Amino acid sequence: MDYLLKGIYKKEVMYRERCAREERKRQVMENDKLQCGECGFLSNTVGKAEEHAKDYCHTNFILSDDFFIDQHCCSCPTHCNSPMALELHKKKTGHTEYEDTEAKRDRLVQEYLAKIEAAMKQRDEQLRIALEKEVRSQTRLLNKKLNMRSCLDSIKQSLKFDEQQQRALKTLVTIVKNVAEHPAEEKFLKIRISTIEKRLGYVQDGFKFLELCKFEKVEGGMFLVLPSYEVEEELLKAANDELNRALSVMEE
Structure with a gap:
């Protein structure tokens, strides 16, 4: 119960x-x-x-x-x-x-827009710096090409015979080509001046042309040396173009 x-x-x-x-x-x-x-x-x-x-x-x-x-x-x-x-x-x-939620949303939107604007300004500044750098680089390269052309014209004017002119220009072509194809090999980056001055017709503009390619005279002027860290593919291409232009003009 x-x-x-x-x-x-x-x-x-x-x-x-x-x-x-x-x-x-x-x-x-x-x-x-x-x-x-x-x-x-x-x-x-x-x-x-x-x-x-x-x-x-x-x-x-x-x-x-x-x-x-x-x-x-x-x-x-x-x-x-x-x-x-x-x-x-x-x-x-x-x-x-x-x-409140609306105010928070508006604040977050404004913060987001401010970040976007800051990122765009930073990107624009980076683009501006990159463009200025590119313009300076191209201007420097153009000036060097004009100086190279002037050197080659002076070589042709200094040497009386076509054979001498061609030998001088082809010597420069060989030097530039070797460096371009073997930028890390020391034997192409260091040249004894006495071995090339006769082929260049003892004309100083030939050495000046190489200096425009960033070769430097060292050891009391006995050698021309191009430091490996100074090798510029674009500069060597410009030098090769100018040499081929000069040779083609002679062959016409």
Whole structure:
């Protein structure tokens, strides 16, 4: 008999608890809201309250007639959706600056646009620097080509016979070609002047042409040396073009 009474009492208790839960749900749906007593989070549905409890392990919820607000903390990612949540967050963190969603969105958009503008300015500055460098490089190369052409014209004027002129120009072609094809081999980067001065017709403009290719006189003027780090493919190509131009003019 006692066993039956206990079973009936237990069912009665469970029924009353279920009715109480249903009543709370009904009240929330009609007027009141559920509010977390630990952080102030405000919910207008039981589902949202249960989701919050699951995410943050907060279980202390109360019925509340608090109202919703929309405030994002400017110092951390926290979003406060009720006055209670805002006050609790202020006390806990000491943060004092807050903004609503629209203001936050506008601020983030402005920050994003500012970053884009800064990146574009930086890119434009980099392009400007690169263009200026390219212009300086091409101008320097053009000036050297003109000086090379002047040297070759002087060589042809200084040497009376075509055979002498061709030998001088072909000597320069060989030197330039060897360096261009073997820029790391020392035997092509160091030339004894006495071995080429006769082939160049003892004309100083021949040596000047090589100096325009960045050869330097060393060891008391006994050698011409082109440091490997000074080898410029574009400059050597320009020198070769000028030499071929000069030779083709002679052959016409």
